[in-house]
Amino acid sequence: MNKLLLNFLFILASSALFAGGINVGDKAEDFRLSNIDGKLVSLGDYKDAKGFVVVFTCNHCPYAKAYQDRLIEIDQKYKKLGFPVIAINSNDDKIVPDDSYAEMIKRAKEKNFTFPYLRDEDQKVVTSYGAERTPHIYLLNKEGNDLIVRYIGAIDDNYKDPGAVSQKYLENAIDALLKGSLPDPSFTKAIGCTIKMNKL
Amino acid sequence: MRFNLFIAVVSLSFLSTSDFIPEIQVLNFKEFEPRLHQYNDTTYIINFWATWCIPCRKELPDFEKINTGYQEKNVKVLLVNLDFPDDLNQSLIPFIQKYDIHSEIVVLDDPDSNFWINQVDSTWNGNIPATLIYNKKYREFIAGIVDYEVLNSILKLKTIKQ
Numbered sequence: 001m002n003k004l005l006l007n008f009l010f011i012l013a014s015s016a017l018f019a020g021g022i023n024v025g026d027k028a029e030d031f032r033l034s035n036i037d038g039k040l041v042s043l044g045d046y047k048d049a050k051g052f053v054v055v056f057t058c059n060h061c062p063y064a065k066a067y068q069d070r071l072i073e074i075d076q077k078y079k080k081l082g083f084p085v086i087a088i089n090s091n092d093d094k095i096v097p098d099d100s101y102a103e104m105i106k107r108a109k110e111k112n113f114t115f116p117y118l119r120d121e122d123q124k125v126v127t128s129y130g131a132e133r134t135p136h137i138y139l140l141n142k143e144g145n146d147l148i149v150r151y152i153g154a155i156d157d158n159y160k161d162p163g164a165v166s167q168k169y170l171e172n173a174i175d176a177l178l179k180g181s182l183p184d185p186s187f188t189k190a191i192g193c194t195i196k197m198n199k200l
Numbered sequence: 201m202r203f204n205l206f207i208a209v210v211s212l213s214f215l216s217t218s219d220f221i222p223e224i225q226v227l228n229f230k231e232f233e234p235r236l237h238q239y240n241d242t243t244y245i246i247n248f249w250a251t252w253c254i255p256c257r258k259e260l261p262d263f264e265k266i267n268t269g270y271q272e273k274n275v276k277v278l279l280v281n282l283d284f285p286d287d288l289n290q291s292l293i294p295f296i297q298k299y300d301i302h303s304e305i306v307v308l309d310d311p312d313s314n315f316w317i318n319q320v321d322s323t324w325n326g327n328i329p330a331t332l333i334y335n336k337k338y339r340e341f342i343a344g345i346v347d348y349e350v351l352n353s354i355l356k357l358k359t360i361k362q
Contacts, residue, residue: 060252062252062283062284066284096254132325132327133326133327153314154313154314157311157312157313157315158311158312159311159313160284160286160311161311164311169314188314189313189314189317189318189324189325189326190313190314190317190326191282191313191317191326191328192326192327193252193253194253194255194327194328196254
């Protein structure tokens with residue numbers, strides 16, 4: 001195989017993996033997914049919200065788990081300011097049995113999640129947003145009738161030790177929106193567990 | 201920042217079925233970075249992985265096969281592990297022993313991933329597995345899964361031959 005062909009194959013493979021998805025500045029779609037209490041939740045239900053911290057997370061990934069206490073704190077701090085946390089688990093439970101709906105209910109109870117923990121069973125939401133790993137944050141801002149993505153990426157710069165964080169990317173981004181300005185940075189990268197798609 | 205798990209490995213070794221006891225370094229990015237820029241007669245295959253990453257586990261035997269098959273041909277595999285260093289005795293070390301991994305392994309422990317991911321390759325979004333293949337005249341970064349066939353065909357490319 002020559003290099004051109006190889007490159008082509010890689011590009012093909014990566015574009016198949018990362019096709020679709022939304023970027024900072026794009027409109028985000030609302031969704032309607034089952035919460036762990038069996039009720040359907042949609043962003044449109046939150047009439048008074050100024051925006052949303054949509055986080056793709058899961059039960060099994062050590063990075064995702066390491067951040068769940070911090071997500072509870074962020075939800076408690078920012079829900080009253082108009083930015084509630086909405087957690088979504090999109091992992092295919094045929095690949096990761098620990099991410100089944102039943103296990104989500106267990107995890108949410110164990111951790112006392114203060115936010116909805118939604119099951120994206122058919123992976124439509126993860127496909128529409130283009131989230132790739134857990135945890136992966138999409139900070140949405142209500143602008144007119146639209147939900148606009150204003151920050152994508154990590155929660156902060158230290159997955160291991162909340163006490164050693166020097167950049168609270170997500171909180172800084174919400175604070176910026178609350179002040180009427182745009183987050184900077186609006187995009188960060190992080191290591192995380194890839195979201196397990198049923199096509200792969 | 202830098203410490204050594206050799207003692208931990210030795211103390212576990214009597215439980216192991218493998219006689220091979222690797223010495224594992226835990227490095228921050230600054231300490232690790234020179235491994236991305238060694239321009240000599242060797243081709244380096246650097247794979248970023250973790251024991252919790254299912255696709256990473258799947259492709260590991262292929263890296264092992266390359267490491268063994270190309271031992272005499274100036275090709276070196278380096279497995280850069282991203283497990284949480286606090287529980288290596290429960291995660292990485294039993295894994296190495298169970299699967300009898302012989303390629304060199306270092307643990308990269310640097311929480312500021314938003315910084316160092318770009319230093320590895322600006323096109324990388326941070327997802328693993330990811331693999332960098334380079335020597336002094338060739339450099340290719342591959343996001344996602346690879347296998348023996350792909351690695352082997354890259355190593356046979358004219359452009360990579362030194």
